[in-house]
Amino acid sequence: MRVQSALLEGTYPSVNNLIPKAYLSEVVVKKDRLLHVVERISILAGESVMLSVRPSNTLSLVSKTAEIGDVKEEIPLEHLEGDHFRVAFNGKYFRDILRAIDSETLRIRFAGKERPLVILPVDASSSTLFLITPVRTHD
Numbered sequence: 001m002r003v004q005s006a007l008l009e010g011t012y013p014s015v016n017n018l019i020p021k022a023y024l025s026e027v028v029v030k031k032d033r034l035l036h037v038v039e040r041i042s043i044l045a046g047e048s049v050m051l052s053v054r055p056s057n058t059l060s061l062v063s064k065t066a067e068i069g070d071v072k073e074e075i076p077l078e079h080l081e082g083d084h085f086r087v088a089f090n091g092k093y094f095r096d097i098l099r100a101i102d103s104e105t106l107r108i109r110f111a112g113k114e115r116p117l118v119i120l121p122v123d124a125s126s127s128t129l130f131l132i133t134p135v136r137t138h139d
Contacts, residue, residue, distance in 0.1 A: 020111035025082030049091035
């Protein structure tokens with residue numbers, strides 16, 4: 001086996017500037033339900049998935065592809081604080097994050113269309129934080 005690495009020169013950007021300090025909305029959802037929906041949509045859809053938090057206290061995931069058509073699934077929210085929102089992201093990256101979380105429920109924090117979503121396990125003993133950047137859409 002051969003391992004090769006390279007040393008990057010310069011200052012690594014501060015990660016603390018990427019994590020939003022204030023949020024417009026926060027939802028709590030069951031991880032297993034969300035993971036199953038994201039897995040189903042990721043198989044049928046393209047890379048971009050639209051996540052919407054609706055006034056009916058549901059989380060909706062939608063993907064539109066020319067070859068297959070529209071794929072839409074909804075799951076109930078455990079808790080909603082703040083405004084309703086809609087944001088697009090890469091479904092495969094989101095699926096990988098959900099698989100890595102070891103908690104029954106998770107928090108998704110929304111700080112704006114241009115800011116990353118913050119995903120946290122509700123389990124108080126975990127200090128893990130996940131970020132996923134939004135994908136720009138023409139909506």
